[in-house]
Amino acid sequence: MSLLVVGSVALDDVESPAGRVTGVLGGAACHFAVAARHFVPVSIVGVVGEDFPPEHLEFLASRGIDITGIYSAPGRTFRWGGRYHASLNTRDTLFTELGVFETFKPELDAHQRASDFVFLANTHPSLQLEVLSQVASPRFTAMDTMNFWIEGTPAELRQTLQRVNGLILNDEEARQLTGEYNLVKAAASIRALGPQVVVIKRGEHGALLFDREGIFAAPAFPLHEVVDPTGAGDSFAGGFMGALAHEGRVDSETLRRAVVYGSALASFCVERFGLDRMRDLARAEIDTRYAHFRALTHF
Numbered sequence: 001m002s003l004l005v006v007g008s009v010a011l012d013d014v015e016s017p018a019g020r021v022t023g024v025l026g027g028a029a030c031h032f033a034v035a036a037r038h039f040v041p042v043s044i045v046g047v048v049g050e051d052f053p054p055e056h057l058e059f060l061a062s063r064g065i066d067i068t069g070i071y072s073a074p075g076r077t078f079r080w081g082g083r084y085h086a087s088l089n090t091r092d093t094l095f096t097e098l099g100v101f102e103t104f105k106p107e108l109d110a111h112q113r114a115s116d117f118v119f120l121a122n123t124h125p126s127l128q129l130e131v132l133s134q135v136a137s138p139r140f141t142a143m144d145t146m147n148f149w150i151e152g153t154p155a156e157l158r159q160t161l162q163r164v165n166g167l168i169l170n171d172e173e174a175r176q177l178t179g180e181y182n183l184v185k186a187a188a189s190i191r192a193l194g195p196q197v198v199v200i201k202r203g204e205h206g207a208l209l210f211d212r213e214g215i216f217a218a219p220a221f222p223l224h225e226v227v228d229p230t231g232a233g234d235s236f237a238g239g240f241m242g243a244l245a246h247e248g249r250v251d252s253e254t255l256r257r258a259v260v261y262g263s264a265l266a267s268f269c270v271e272r273f274g275l276d277r278m279r280d281l282a283r284a285e286i287d288t289r290y291a292h293f294r295a296l297t298h299f
């Protein structure tokens with residue numbers, strides 16, 4: 001099964017209690033793809049500016065990621081900066097410079113249009129819908145969103161939600177989108193808007209899956225140290241969608257395993273800055289952590 005991700009390719013500056021990095025490879029699409037590559041062939045559709053270091057593209061390609069859908073446009077690459085507080089649960093966005101991402105207009109080629117699994121990373125909901133309409137007959141589509149679109153473009157977001165099979169978002173976003181504090185009620189409201197599979201991420205408290213069979217809860221992996229939470233959500237989505245695409249099914253059992261794979265990939269992502277931990281992550285390490293998740297929740 002083929003897997004397509006559309007979203008930001010970025011250069012990030014991150015400060016956390018563990019240190020700081022500047023101009024590192026980031027972006028939702030990169031975090032997603034670097035996690036999903038362990039399961040199936042994954043293609044990125046995105047845009048970079050003239051300032052984008054070619055070694056980043058070489059790195060993605062060297063990990064088997066199809067980068068033919070990343071085009072270069074005149075201008076600067078999307079840049080994002082964030083600072084984490086001591087708890088690591090909250091962060092301040094220091095800057096968001098859209099650059100070439102502001103006029104990102106993806107045109108999928110024939111191969112990308114034939115994708116089986118599609119993830120629409122966080123962008124303008126109308127852009128997500130436009131991309132979705134170019135995919136011929138996907139088996140399963142899922143999307144992410146954020147407070148900016150929930151507040152700023154609610155009508156467009158609802159239109160896009162009607163067309164996707166799954167929504168992956170965090171607890172605060174679920175509450176904001178539905179006006180329901182209770183996450184069980186919030187998930188029911190979201191399912192009434194369209195997506196039949198809803199995953200609500202709760203940071204260090206794990207993730208909840210809601211589908212037609214009911215609810216499944218997975219913990220977050222208890223780590224000694226979290227260095228940089230940036231991209232955890234996208235790594236989760238990459239592991240989740242990658243595992244589904246690998247199995248080629250989206251029944252409840254598969255969805256539950258996919259949530260655990262998503263949680264495992266997110267737990268690796270946060271162990272070091274940027275993509276440092278994910279760069280050379282081995283499939284065997286993922287399988288070991290998956291087994292640890294099983295032990296952690298067995299009683």
Ligand code: AMP
Pocket residue numbers: 008010011012026027028079080096122123229230231232233234
């Ligand atoms: P997350 O930690 O899951 O929120 O993802 C962080 C990644 O998303 C970083 O690598 C950023 O480059 C990227 N990012 C931050 N803000 C945006 C935005 N408004 N649109 C698209 N990507 C973003």
